[in-house]
Amino acid sequence: MDFTDILGHERQIDSLKSAIEKGTISHSYLFEGEEGLGKRDLALVFAKTLLCEEGKSEPCNKCSSCRKFDGDNHPDFKITRPVKNLIKIEKVGELIKDMATRPLEGRRKIYIIDDCHTLRLESQNALLKTLEEPPEYINIILITPFKNKIIPTILSRCQIVKFYPLKGSVITNLLVEKYGIDQSEASFIGAFAKGSLRKSIEYATSGKLFEKREEIIKIIDALIKGDKTRALTSLNFFSENKENAEEILDIMIYWFRDLLVFKETGNPNLLVNVDKVEVLSSQYHIDLNKINDIIYRIDETKVNIKRNVNFNLLIETMLLSI
Numbered sequence: 001m002d003f004t005d006i007l008g009h010e011r012q013i014d015s016l017k018s019a020i021e022k023g024t025i026s027h028s029y030l031f032e033g034e035e036g037l038g039k040r041d042l043a044l045v046f047a048k049t050l051l052c053e054e055g056k057s058e059p060c061n062k063c064s065s066c067r068k069f070d071g072d073n074h075p076d077f078k079i080t081r082p083v084k085n086l087i088k089i090e091k092v093g094e095l096i097k098d099m100a101t102r103p104l105e106g107r108r109k110i111y112i113i114d115d116c117h118t119l120r121l122e123s124q125n126a127l128l129k130t131l132e133e134p135p136e137y138i139n140i141i142l143i144t145p146f147k148n149k150i151i152p153t154i155l156s157r158c159q160i161v162k163f164y165p166l167k168g169s170v171i172t173n174l175l176v177e178k179y180g181i182d183q184s185e186a187s188f189i190g191a192f193a194k195g196s197l198r199k200s201i202e203y204a205t206s207g208k209l210f211e212k213r214e215e216i217i218k219i220i221d222a223l224i225k226g227d228k229t230r231a232l233t234s235l236n237f238f239s240e241n242k243e244n245a246e247e248i249l250d251i252m253i254y255w256f257r258d259l260l261v262f263k264e265t266g267n268p269n270l271l272v273n274v275d276k277v278e279v280l281s282s283q284y285h286i287d288l289n290k291i292n293d294i295i296y297r298i299d300e301t302k303v304n305i306k307r308n309v310n311f312n313l314l315i316e317t318m319l320l321s322i
């Protein structure tokens with residue numbers, strides 16, 4: 001793996017490379033930003049680069065260090081991840097002990113602590129001592145989507161690298177070029193995945209998203225055309241997908257937003273469901289206020305599901321409002 005394998009995040013990559021070139025590499029970094037953006041991949045490439053025997057701002061991919069890194073057996077690199085949502089204090093103790101011994105091969109030892117918010121307070125405090133006075137050969141990269149769960153004394157010791165959601169167009173291009181996904185499906189995922197690389201690839205490779213979308217479009221179309229019994233007969237579909245209720249409701253919201261956009265602009269290029277212009281056109285007669293009201297109700301249903309209000313009742317009420 002190389003910097004060229006990282007999708008997006010150009011600014012973050014440039015600043016890390018420039019630190020290597022200028023010799024201003026920090027002992028501790030915190031990579032923060034939503035899940036699924038590629039923080040861990042970039043941390044791995046950065047670690048590999050720092051360990052590379054060539055000492056340049058790109059890994060050479062040829063030296064013994066790069067080869068060991070790619071083979072997952074570099075003795076001076078450790079990645080720690082939570083088990084059952086917790087990184088135990090014992091694990092932190094082992095790490096601190098390990099950090100106190102010099103590198104076996106090169107000039108550095110690199111530690112990645114992934115999902116570092118799963119370190120409890122005592123563990124964070126234990127780690128703080130090392131962050132305050134790090135041995136000159138270590139670099140630590142902490143990764144988390146929840147910076148607010150990290151104690152301020154750790155944050156102030158770290159160089160913070162913030163990650164932002166990827167642009168929809170970046171995701172769409174990747175899916176078409178690397179995964180051979182059909183352009184219209186890739187556009188839908190690009191808009192739907194909210195900038196998450198991990199989710200996009202999941203959606204693209206499983207195909208389930210589009211099965212669900214087809215079913216939802218059928219349900220919406222029947223309801224709009226006055227078939228209110230469909231509200232009851234659709235309940236099974238929603239119950240079966242209860243675990244992914246948010247996703248299903250998002251598909252619905254995107255549908256009605258498209259309808260809104262299409263009515264207001266008439267421009268099919270602005271649609272998320274760009275391959276469904278025909279169906280959207282057939283629903284063109286719905287009033288704008290009504291569409292806004294439906295979107296509001298779906299949003300409200302999303303909130304109420306999180307509050308554990310009776311699921312079937314919520315869905316039924318929402319469907320009947322369409």
Ligand SMILES: [Zn+2]
Binds near residue numbers: 051060067
């Ligand atoms: Zn190398």
